[in-house]
Each structure stands twice: as C-alpha cells, then as structure tokens.
Amino acid sequence: MATRGLIEYADASAEVRTVYDDIMATRQTDYINNFWKALASDPPTLRRTWESVKQIMAPGALDPAVKEMIYLAVSSTNGCEYCIASHTAAARKAGMTEAMFSELMAVVGMANETNRLAAGYRIEVDERFKT
Amino acid sequence: MATRGLIEYADASAEVRTVYDDIMATRQTDYINNFWKALASDPPTLRRTWESVKQIMAPGALDPAVKEMIYLAVSSTNGCEYCIASHTAAARKAGMTEAMFSELMAVVGMANETNRLAAGYRIEVDERFKT
Amino acid sequence: MATRGLIEYADASAEVRTVYDDIMATRQTDYINNFWKALASDPPTLRRTWESVKQIMAPGALDPAVKEMIYLAVSSTNGCEYCIASHTAAARKAGMTEAMFSELMAVVGMANETNRLAAGYRIEVDERFKT
C-alpha cells in the first residue's frame, strides 16, 4: 500500500479534483492512475508535479512518442517498476510499436554498458567533445 | 590517462585497424575517438563492443537521431561525463537541435524525479499497466 | 525467500543473540526485523553492520529523526524496496510527520532531477563552491 494511501476522485477535495480533471482532459482519458492518486495525499506536490509533467511532455521540438520513450529509457535505467509499467503503456498509446520498444531497450542496454566501460577504463573526454 | 592507454591508428595491429576502418566508414568520419582507442587495448572488447553498437545504432524503427538522444538521456541519468560529451556531439551531428536538447533534458530530469517519488511513496502498479 | 534464510531468535547462536539483544535494547523494541535476521546467517556481517548502524544513527549533532529521514532519502534514491519500507517506519517512530514525509520526498525528487540537469548540461563548478 502506498505510504500515504491513494485518493480516489470521489473522496478528493476540490483542489485535487481540479488537477485530476486537468490530467484527464490533457491526456484524453477518464482514468487517474495510482501515481497521481498517491501524490494527491499532498496537494502541493500533486499540483506542482502535474504542472511540470504537463509542460515537459507537451508536443514540441520532440514528439510526445519520443518523449515517452525517453521517459521509459530513464525509468528502465533506474529500475523503477512503477514507471516502467506506466510509461510502457503511455509510450504505446503515443505510438511506440513493438519494434520501436525493442530498439529502445537495445539502446538503453548498450548505453548502460558503455557508460561503465568509459568509467572503468578512465577515458578522457576528447578535446573536440568539450564544446 | 586511460587505464590501459590509448591505441592510435598508426600503432594499431591489423585486427584493431579493421575495426577502426569500419567505425570510420560507418560513421562517415576520419576520427577515432578516445573510447574506441581505449577499448583497443583489448581487441576482443573493441570488436564486440563496436559490432553491438553498429547493430543497435543503425537506422530502424527509430531514427539515428532518436537513438542518440536516448543514449544521451541514459548517459545523463548515469552521470557519465565521457558519454554525455561524446553523445551530445553525436546527437547534434544526427540532427538534434538546441530546442530538442532542452526538451530532452527536461524529460530526463522529470523522469528521474518521478521515478523516486514512485519509489518513496511506494506506489503499486495499476492492474491495467501490468500487461 | 532471503538468499541465506532468516535466523529467528529461538534458533540463534549465543553470538547472534547478543547482537539481537543489543538491537532490541538500543531501539527499545522486542522486534528483530528481517534485515537483521538475514544478516545473521553470517555473524561477522551482522555484528559489524549493527555496530556501525548503532554508532552512526545515535543522537549527535543531528537528531535521530533527521538521520532516519536522510536514510529514507537515500533509500528512495536507490529504489530499495526493503529499506524504504523499514526506514519509513523508523522515521515515523522517530517523529516524522506526514507533512515532513511529503516535504522530504519533494526534496528527494527535485534533487534527483537537478542532479541530472547539472550532468546533462555539463555545468562547471563555480570557483566559490570549490572550497
């Protein structure tokens, strides 16, 4: 069980419902997931986190699908079980195919490998990469 | 200085030069960076790592630019100084604009934040995300 | 199941019971948690780990409550499910309120975010921070 419990829409304060409504409208869904329901136990945290996510994940120079795949790449690197599950779903909803998933994971794996080779071999940054 | 030293093309064995040549041909460059020069101290490591990177970073369901940005996202998450520098260069060469860079970093930052919120609040994975 | 099993008080050697007794006396509890029961499969590990924890978590320039919250901050950063659970309990026992918990998690999330922004943007340490 979540440390602070989960706040269902029916039990939420007006302040929390305002955020829930915005999440559902922005994501075109009628579902509030456990992450938001858990943060709702501290309304400032819920509001601030949603506002940041809303801004950051909006379409921009990068497509939402690419943004979700980056989110999944980071979550896999950190081994966050909740986030891997929720962002795999979000990435699929945004257009990630199974082929894209496999390629994404291959890059994630390789990057985690070469990051440690670079560290262990104590490799100095090339001059041309310093800008 | 790299733990095993850096092997310059001029001093490389035929086996190592074969890999260097393939890197330069594949990446359309005449430059071998310090990462490859360091791994060259163990030719099996150089060969195996290059073969994997070559396969994984080739165009596919994901564009090379997206793959490089994922690589940069993971490297930033892990704080690998060498890889952040080299993959920022590679991503720019592949088409990452400054606007894309900022959006990428915003997602990386946010994902690292929410990964820990999900862990600290001990949030259970929603049933619908388990597939 | 724990890799080496859990050693219950009733089945413990005199050496292990000595440590268990000290844990219970120091923490004013009659409960030995699974972490200690698992380490007890290797008595030197149990003894050394408890002695260090006992010293480090004792009241000092920092209150026990602050120390437990730091422990929870690190455990959340590392995503250690066991430690997040046990140290949330310990922090609450030491005086952490729900308001403190939310603020603590907000700092943990933000720090994990800005750590990666600092890395990805390759920001140099200001001269004045080098001392």
Next chain:
Amino acid sequence: MATRGLIEYADASAEVRTVYDDIMATRQTDYINNFWKALASDPPTLRRTWESVKQIMAPGALDPAVKEMIYLAVSSTNGCEYCIASHTAAARKAGMTEAMFSELMAVVGMANETNRLAAGYRIEVDERFKT
C-alpha cells in the same frame, strides 16, 4: 563548458532577469550560480525549475538546513560533482556545521551499504512495514 553556454545577467533577456532577480531576492544573495546561468539558455526550463525549487526548499515542516542536507545526501548518492559542491555551500550557509556534515555523510554511506545488502540478500519486507 556548459553544453548551451552560461547566460550572464548583463546578457539576459527580461524574462531571464525576472527569474534571476527572484533567485537573488529569495536567497538573499547577489550571486547567480552556474546552474541557473546554464538553464537560462532555455527560459522555460529555468523558470519551471526555479519555481519548483523555490516551493520545495521553502521553510515548512522541515527546516531549510535539513532540506539542504537531504539535497546533499541525494547528490552524494548520485555522485553529482556540481550539486555536491553547490549544496555543501548552501547547507553550510543554512547552518550545517562540520559535525553535522560528518554525521550526514556517515548516514549516506551506511544507507548506500545496507540498501545493497538488502538487495543482495533478497530480504522480504516485514508485514509490519507494509503500511
């Protein structure tokens, strides 16, 4: 050099200066550090990050000194050189003594150790810690 360069106050747009002014007023300083100068290359990132930090680090159920120490604990866990340097300075400014620093680091070290023991020994969460 920072990936996107550092924006000095004198060269900053009105939008960026507004944030710089708020940082200086809130922190009662005339100094803008490299972290903010680097993020300023993307004004939305600067604004959003500062707004979150401002909210999160304000006095609340936890003192600013405790919040800065938590920030330092996380930054040390992640090995973020920039953040360790800047938050050591910030924590000292907020009241962290050298004795507090040593105790803080001892807890950080111990937590990172026991997090891995809990993982490696595959210890199950005690029933009583699941709430």
Next chain:
Amino acid sequence: MATRGLIEYADASAEVRTVYDDIMATRQTDYINNFWKALASDPPTLRRTWESVKQIMAPGALDPAVKEMIYLAVSSTNGCEYCIASHTAAARKAGMTEAMFSELMAVVGMANETNRLAAGYRIEVDERFKT
C-alpha cells in the same frame, strides 16, 4: 508479465531455437530461463546478447565463478531483482559457497558506502593513482 511475452522452445522459430540450443549446450542445461525467453521476442536482441554473454562469461584470465560473482556484485549494486536471483543461482552452480557469498556481499556493501564517502567528501585522486 514480461512486456513482450515469453517465447517457449516449442513455439520458437528456427532462428530462436538455434540460440536456445547454444545456450543449453554451452551451459550444460536443459533449461532456458525467462530472461532469454523474453529477449526472444526480438531475435536480433536475443542473438546479440547471447553472443556477448557467451564470449564474456567464458573461462579466461578469470574463472567462471569469479565472473559470476562480479555479475552478482553489479546486479546487487543496481538492485536488479531478476539478475540477483538468476546470478546467485549461476554463481552457486559455478562454485560459490555460502561463505564466499557473504564475503562478496560485504565487499559490495562497503564499496557502495565508500564510493559515496569519496564523492561527498570531494576527495581528489592521488597523483600516484592517475596512471
């Protein structure tokens, strides 16, 4: 459930069966574990990962038992539940005794601790260690 499902031998393509056969022959077992069955959903990933693991884990200057223990050390550091479980089994099969396990975990714990002390205390690398 694994994101892409698990491919059983009976349902596998010829390409996948070739890899499964090589795994079983190399490891002298009739069992294909879930890791390989999951990667099999993307045959290039399965093939490339197995080829690398096969090369890297073969006896060499380091014994297979030492290699498996290093694998377990890394997996414990990263908190990868799957890998800790599978590599504990593999290390035991390769000759890791319970005494070796406890000593291994003690080193893992201590290294994770001193890594953070070195970072938090901002310790400079000694000249003599730079080669």
Next chain:
Amino acid sequence: MATRGLIEYADASAEVRTVYDDIMATRQTDYINNFWKALASDPPTLRRTWESVKQIMAPGALDPAVKEMIYLAVSSTNGCEYCIASHTAAARKAGMTEAMFSELMAVVGMANETNRLAAGYRIEVDERFKT
C-alpha cells in the same frame, strides 16, 4: 579540495595516527592515501570505516585480489572516479593482470546492460531462482 581538508600524518592527533599506523602495517605500505586523510577530519568516521574495510578485505573464502576486483566492479558501476583510480591500483598490487582487468570490465559492462534489459522487459523471476 576535499570538503573537510586532508590531515597529513605530521599534523594528525594520536588517535588518527593510530589508525594511519594500522593501515600502513596492514597494507604493508608507507603511504596514506587521500581517502583516509579526508575521513581523518572526523576521527570516528576514519576509525569505523578502516575497521570495516580491514575486516572485509582480509583474505578469506575469497582472495584479496578477487575482493579488490569486486570493489573495482562496484566502483565502475557507480562511476566513482576516486575509487576507480585507487582500487585499480590496489587490484593491480594484489595481482590483477591487464587481461583480468579487461575481462572484469567486460563483465561489468554486460551486467549493467542485462540488468536494464531485465528491468525494461519486466521479466519475472523464474520459480527455480526464488530459493
């Protein structure tokens, strides 16, 4: 510069010198490295850390060379620059050849890769690995 400065033998208290002497005797060296000199600013930390390292790194079921290589594997995984440098030196002193180093790093890289594949593909632990 180290956060709390470095305490040279000549300037050390009797308590600190006792630890320094034990380090030199145990490691058969006349050199105290920066890690110990930095921790010496807090004598309890120095003493406790040395006592633990001394116990943990002593010959046992695992050779000192294997223990140093595990230490290097963890330090490379965590990207700790200081520790990678000092433990590469220590491992070499204990008998690690360049061939062993390359094999060690190959395992470290591969483990960091497969740890994330296991996480990203959300692979369930096989029944037979749960003991």
